[in-house]
Structure formats: C-alpha cells, structure tokens
Amino acid sequence: MTEDAPAPSEAPLARQLLPDSAAISPDGHLSLAGLDVVELAERFGTPVFIYDEDHLRRRCAEAVAAFPDGVAYATKAFLCKAMAAIALEAGMDLDVSTAGECAVALAAGAPVDRLILHGNNKSSDELAIAGTEVPGRYKRIVVDSFDEIARLAALAPHPLGPRPVLVRVTPGVQAHTHEYVMTGHEDTKFGFSVASGAADAAVEALGELGSVALVGVHAHIGSQIFRLDGYERAMAVLARFVAQHRLTELCVGGGLGVGYLNGEQTPRLEEWAAHLRAAAAASGLPEGVRMTAEPGRAIVASAAITAYRVGTIKALPGIRNYVAVDGGMSDNPRPVLYGSGYEAFLARAVDAGRPFRARVVGKHCESGDVLVADARLPDSVRVGDILATPVTGAYGHSMASNYNRLGRPPVVFVRGGSARVVVRRETPEDLLALEA
Ligand code: LLP
Numbered sequence: 001m002t003e004d005a006p007a008p009s010e011a012p013l014a015r016q017l018l019p020d021s022a023a024i025s026p027d028g029h030l031s032l033a034g035l036d037v038v039e040l041a042e043r044f045g046t047p048v049f050i051y052d053e054d055h056l057r058r059r060c061a062e063a064v065a066a067f068p069d070g071v072a073y074a075t076k077a078f079l080c081k082a083m084a085a086i087a088l089e090a091g092m093d094l095d096v097s098t099a100g101e102c103a104v105a106l107a108a109g110a111p112v113d114r115l116i117l118h119g120n121n122k123s124s125d126e127l128a129i130a131g132t133e134v135p136g137r138y139k140r141i142v143v144d145s146f147d148e149i150a151r152l153a154a155l156a157p158h159p160l161g162p163r164p165v166l167v168r169v170t171p172g173v174q175a176h177t178h179e180y181v182m183t184g185h186e187d188t189k190f191g192f193s194v195a196s197g198a199a200d201a202a203v204e205a206l207g208e209l210g211s212v213a214l215v216g217v218h219a220h221i222g223s224q225i226f227r228l229d230g231y232e233r234a235m236a237v238l239a240r241f242v243a244q245h246r247l248t249e250l251c252v253g254g255g256l257g258v259g260y261l262n263g264e265q266t267p268r269l270e271e272w273a274a275h276l277r278a279a280a281a282a283s284g285l286p287e288g289v290r291m292t293a294e295p296g297r298a299i300v301a302s303a304a305i306t307a308y309r310v311g312t313i314k315a316l317p318g319i320r321n322y323v324a325v326d327g328g329m330s331d332n333p334r335p336v337l338y339g340s341g342y343e344a345f346l347a348r349a350v351d352a353g354r355p356f357r358a359r360v361v362g363k364h365c366e367s368g369d370v371l372v373a374d375a376r377l378p379d380s381v382r383v384g385d386i387l388a389t390p391v392t393g394a395y396g397h398s399m400a401s402n403y404n405r406l407g408r409p410p411v412v413f414v415r416g417g418s419a420r421v422v423v424r425r426e427t428p429e430d431l432l433a434l435e436a
Contacts (some may be wrong), residue, residue: 005341006263010376013345014262017390019052019126025076030350032304033414037307037347038172040419041363041386044412047327048310048398048425053415055303056083057271060090066273067293072116074086074254074296075101076324077394078412082422083150083312084108093139095254095294095388099126108372112136116294120144120189123306124151134371142251146397147197149315162213166251167192167204171201171237173221173230175183189382191219196239216290217241220253226267232279239283244358249290256298260391268296275342297394306331306409307347310385311363325387328369330403332389332396337369346377347386351358352378360387397423405431 012305013020022032030037032052039110040050072095079101084094085108094110096102097118112129113136119126124389127148129139143149143165152163157175168191192199199217206214221234231252242250259266273293280291308325317322334340344360346352354376362369371389381387400408407426412419 006261008357009343010264011262012351012353013390014342016023016266016341017262017302018350019258019305020055021052024350028349028351030345030347032305033419034417035414037305037388037417038386040412040414041307041309041347043419044069044410044421045425046307046386047331047409048326049304049331049392049411050077050307050308050331051300051411051413051421051422053086053285053303053413057090058298059299059303060087062094062269063293063295063299064091066269069249069290070292072292072294072342073299074294075105075298077296078304078398079145080302080394080397080423081108082411082413087299088114095296099123102126102129110330113139116140116142116384118142118144118192122148122151124155127151136160137431138162139164140215141212142168142213142392143202143206144168145409146202146205149202150211153209155211155333157211161309162211164215165212165217166218167199167202167206167251167335167425168218168220169194169238169241169420171221171234172248173234173237181338184319188244194241199228199241204378213415214245214247215249216247216249218251218253219261220294221255222225223255224257225255228272228275229265232282233278233317235276235279235285236283241276242289243284247289250285251292251294254295254297256295258297258394260390261343263334266298266302269295272298294400299394302391304396305387305390306392306396307388308383310383310387313381314384321356323358323360323381323387324363324377325371326407327365327406328364329366330364330401330406331363331409332371332392333399333401334395335370335373342372342375342389342391344372344377344380344387344389346378347388349378349380352380354378356381360389363406402426402431 023031061199072093074095093114094105095116117138121304170191172195258271312324356377356379360372360375410425411423
C-alpha cells in the first residue's frame with residue numbers, strides 16, 4: 001500500500017500474519033482454534049472468511065485497556081451482529097457512519113448511548129435515528145459540516161437534553177499512507193479546517209445551538225499508518241485547539257497500521273496509545289482532557305483469513321503463471337482499489353517454502369481482478385487446493401460486492417474447537433429477492 005512495502009518473499013508465510021490461535025498440525029495443515037482449515041473449507045464451502053473469535057476479543061480488551069477514557073470500534077472495518085456484540089461486551093463503544101451500520105449495531109443489542117455517529121453527509125434521519133423506537137441519544141455525534149449544523153438546528157430538542165457532539169477538524173497533516181485513505185490534510189471532504197478558521201467558526205455556530213452540547217474535538221488523519229509522527233504533528237494542532245476552546249475531550253480517530261506482508265510488523269495498540277499520550281503531553285494538552293480513539297483495522301484485520309479453492313492454473317511461458325481461485329475482487333477489492341499487497345499460502349502446507357511465482361486472480365470477468373499480483377506459492381500448488389490469504393479481517397467482507405452476481409462469502413467464527421456461521425453465504429435467491 002505504501003512505497004515501503006517489502007519485496008515478495010519465498011520464505012514460508014510469517015506466523016505473525018496469522019490469527020493468534022493459528023497452529024500447524026503434524027501433517028502441515030493450518031489449524032485455527034484447533035480446527036483444520038482444509039476441513040473448515042470443505043464444511044462451509046469456499047470462499048469463506050474464517051475469524052479467530054478469541055483474537056477479536058483480545059484486541060478489543062487491549063483497546064479498552066489502552067484507552068481508559070473510552071474507545072470505539074470503527075464498525076466500517078467489519079460489521080455483523082456477532083462482531084458488534086464482541087466489541088460491546090469488551091467495553092468498546094461503536095462508531096457507526098450510516099443508518100445501515102446503526103441498524104446492525106442496534107440489532108446486536110447496542111444501547112444508542114454507546115454509538116458514535118460519523119459521516120461527512122449525514123441525513124436528518126440518521127441524526128435523529130428516525131424510524132426506530134430507541135430511547136437514548138447517541139453518545140456522540142461527530143459534526144462534519146455547516147450543512148449538518150443547520151440540520152442539527154432543525155431537529156426537535158431531544159427529551160433527554162442537548163445532544164453531545166464533537167467537532168471534526170482537519171489538522172492539516174499529510175499522513176504517510178495511500179492518498180485514498182488520507183483524511184487529515186487540507187484538501188479533503190471531511191471535517192472543518194483548523195488553518196482556515198472554519199473549525200473556529202463551527203465551534204461558534206455549535207455554541208449558539210441550545211439543542212447540542214459541544215464536548216470536544218475529533219480528528220482522523222488516515223488509515224494504515226505506521227509512521228506515528230503524523231499523529232504527533234496532528235496533536236500539536238489539536239492540543240492548541242482544545243485549550244483555546246476549553247474543550248474536555250479529544251478523539252484521535254483510528255488509523256493504526258497492520259502488517260499484511262512477510263517482514264511487516266504490526267504495532268500494538270498499547271504502543272500507539274502511549275505514543276499519543278506522549279505527544280499530547282509534549283504538545284501541552286490541558287490536564288484532565290479525555291483522550292479517546294476509534295480503531296477498526298487494528299482490531300479485526302489479522303483475526304481472519306480468507307480460504308479459497310484453486311480452480312485453474314495457467315502457465316503462460318515467458319510471461320507468468322496464473323492461479324485462479326473461486327472469489328476475487330468482489331470479496332477483496334483492496335488490491336484493485338489501493339494496490340494493497342497480500343501473502344498467499346496453501347492451507348495444507350503452511351510451513352512450505354514458496355518458490356513458485358504466480359498471479360493469484362479471481363473469477364470475475366476482467367483482467368483487473370487480481371488478489372495477489374506477484375504471489376509466491378509452494379511448487380506443489382494444484383487445482384483443488386485450498387489457497388488462503390491472511391489479514392483479510394478488515395475492509396474485506398465489509399467492502400464486498402456482488403459483481404458478476406457472485407454471492408458474498410460467509411463469515412465463520414472459530415473458538416475453542418468449534419465453528420459457527422455468523423453471516424451465511426449469499427445465494428442467487430438472496431440477490432433475486434431484491435428484484436420486482
Ligand atoms: N474513524 C474514522 C472517522 C474513520 O473514517 C475510520 C476509517 C476509522 C476511524 C478507522 O480507521 P482504521 O483504524 O480502520 O484505520 N477501506 C480502506 C480503509 C478506509 C478507512 C476509512 N475510515 C482500506 O481498506 O484500507
């Protein structure tokens with residue numbers, strides 16, 4: 001995703017890219033939570049997202065410990081009722097940015113006062129949680145534009161009192177990541193610019209609304225960030241802003257990077273939090289200001305693998321080898337969208353060296369349907385094998401599409417030797433059910 005990506009490696013897959021419960025059986029097969037992945041693929045079909053449930057629970061607990069003032073799970077990374085329930089049970093709030101995410105969170109049993117509403121173009125219905133019988137107020141609404149302030153002004157007062165809001169600002173920082181997932185710089189659709197004075201004007205406008213209570217500031221500088229200096233630079237701007245407006249809460253957003261490739265390390269949530277706290281102290285953030293965060297990828301990415309079945313292998317002499325699997329850009333659009341790199345391995349031979357160069361592609365009707373542009377696989381790869389990609393727990397299932405009318409894959413959670421389907425496979429009947 002960045003120009004710093006390591007060169008493709010022929011070494012066996014690095015173990016730290018696999019979920020916590022990963023183990024290798026004496027026959028070389030990968031197991032997760034004690035279950036053989038080849039057997040899971042037989043049982044649930046392919047492609048299939050397999051999540052290590054304890055891994056998810058542990059990351060949520062780590063986030064809660066790292067941010068005692070409050071931490072929300074960014075549901076856009078991966079959302080279903082089972083995931084929302086895990087985050088809530090661990091003590092995380094939920095960041096939702098559409099009525100759809102809100103509906104899933106509520107269906108999972110989330111009280112509305114554990115939801116943080118995001119979005120650069122929220123509708124009045126989303127702001128008011130229209131159409132539901134929920135009694136509470138959002139824990140926070142993260143205000144993103146002057147039009148939204150007008151929409152808030154037009155809402156009927158909430159019976160419980162003013163709605164707590166944060167003002168989303170852009171601190172003018174270029175994070176070191178892909179352009180499409182940078183959000184803290186000046187040329188962005190998100191938030192109010194601090195440098196231009198728009199953020200000050202937003203604070204003033206919100207102060208005049210009796211129907212909201214401004215408690216703090218929010219900034220999210222981007223996603224898949226490894227170099228933490230971007231947060232330091234943002235913190236300097238934010239600390240000044242918080243002090244100037246006597247705010248009591250600072251939410252630093254999400255964005256912590258995750259390793260996808262052999263040789264890439266995943267920073268721990270505690271390290272990120274410690275770094276942020278040090279930056280806050282160095283920037284003179286006033287004592288007593290609550291510091292909150294909303295990680296998504298760091299919670300879920302490496303909890304899952306996607307298992308596919310190899311359907312064809314084509315050797316083009318002097319050009320390259322193509323290994324085609326039964327999913328593709330519909331279950332993982334990240335390689336096509338961002339040029340993101342993934343590793344590939346065989347579930348029956350996790351420890352094997354990978355001298356065979358191939359492009360791993362899907363079954364969609366276009367050449368851009370690439371999962372791993374320059375993959376390394378064991379020489380023994382053959383049709384019928386279960387080929388898997390690790391670190392597909394974030395922005396995979398949540399960004400999946402029905403291109404070529406392929407059903408979205410199921411999501412299976414494994415824990416303590418048992419597996420459960422938390423989202424079933426989408427069928428042609430499901431898709432036809434939408435049609436008149
Ligand atoms: N908070 C806000 C306001 C966000 O917009 C996001 C992500 C997060 C938190 C969580 O960020 P994380 O910790 O997951 O980096 N589809 C892209 C990533 C888009 C991120 C969008 N916003 C990808 O697949 O890389």
